[in-house]
Amino acid sequence: MTSLRRRLFLILLFATGVIWFTAVVWIYQVSRLEVEHVLDSRLQEAARMVDSLVAGHMPASPAEPLTIPSHETVGYERQLSCQIWSLDGRLIARSSGAPDEQLAGPAPGFTERVIDGERWRIFTVDDAEKGVRVMVGDRLGLRDQLIADLIKGLLWPTLLIAPLLGLITWVSIGRGLRPLDDITAALKGRNAEDMRPIDVGHAPTEIRPVADALNALLAKVEAARQQERDVTAFAAHELKTPLAGLKTQTQIALATDDPAIRDGALRQILFSVDRTTRLVRQLLVLARLDAAPVAAPAAAVSVGEILDEIGATGGGCVVVDPALHAHRVVADREILGVALRNLHENAVQHGPTGGAVRWSLSSDGKGIVVEDEGPGIDVDELPLVRQRFYRGRSRSPVGSGLGLAIVEVATARIGWSLYLGPRAAGPGLRAELRALGDGDAIAS
Helix, strand or coil, rough: CCCCCHHHHHHHHHHHHHHHHHHHHHHHHHHHHHHHHHHHHHHHEEEEEEHHHHHHEEEEEEEECEEEEECCCCHHHHHCEEEEEEEECCCCEECCCCCCCCCCCCCCCCCCCCEECCEEEEEHHHHHHEEEEEEEEEEEEHHHHHHHHHHHHHHHHHHHHHHHHHHHHHHHHHHHHHHHHHHHHHHHHCCCCCCCCCCCCCCCCHHHHHHHHHHHHHHHHHHHHHHHHHHHHHHHHHHHHHHHHHHHHHHHHHHCCHHHHHHHHHHHHHHHHHHHHHHHHHHHHHHHHHHHHCCCCEEEEHHHHHHHHCCCCHHEEEEHHHHHHHHHHECCHHHHHHHHHHHHHHHHCCCCCCCCCEEEEECCCCCEEECCCCCCCCHHHCCCCCCCCCCCCCCCCCCCCHHHHHHHHHHHHHCEEEEEEEECCCCCEEEEEEEECCCEEEEE
């Protein structure tokens, strides 16, 4: 498992290391240029100073080259070497640390040469009036050593501070992640029934989206649990009546010797079994729809074929507009079939005996309409009949209040909507299924 604290620490450590490395390289380059400039200036000053002193101290033509003693000093100064040559090529004098070989050629200014395996940088001054050539040089290796010593002087404090900086970074990251630890502790301390929102308090802006997402998820879980409890309670209530009727009618059928009473009891048993079977089937369909993804896979299906299958098993007088057989919609066939079947059963149950259930296209050709000849639904109950187990005033003896609720859930799964209203020609209910959006989900 990857630790967020460790990951942040390594990222900051790497970033700090890159910055330090870049700074060291930059300081090295700048320091090298500055040191070379300073030391070259010292070479020039030393050469001109020696040249200015030549007239009063140097003999015109010494038999042996003079050796100019250099005081033993600490640092870079004692590394300078000096030679004084005549313009005709005779060595007049040299410092005690200077090599026997001529430092540079006759060209004045700066030159670089390799002498005895070491690279030198020399500044030469020609003085025609005095007839001398002054050469002052130093070893480039000593310059590199000077720059290296400078960088080491900068790095040692950094290396000593690095552990302290790492500790401070680790502690700071821990304090920054403390709101996450608080949220974790709060969630661990809850029981399975506690779905209260998380109190983000003064949490940083970066953590609030996580907390808000968790709160939204908790709200969805609580809504699903409440819905499950409601379904369980309503189902238990709805199943209790037909089961009690089954027991009562069975007892009557067993206790009587009258064939008419026995037949009546058996018919009531059959009625209760049908009602219970339909309720269980609707509960299973509802549970399957609740578990189905919101965006179900879609394909082109024929509405007329689905209605023919429903009419063959659903009973009642079904009138299907021939235009629906040529009408194809883009939707999940199974879920659309569930919606159409429950609309059909709802129309059959609430319609009069022998009444017709009519299926047709809407006037604009984009909606699927079903109309029955039943009592209809009062306007004030239209928003309520979509709720689960709501049966309304014009309830059917075999209904359970789940038909339109199932249609509502099914249409939401395929991106459609359910519209309810009174039938225009006479009593009855008009229900229309229509795809949301601009109609791209429907194709004729």
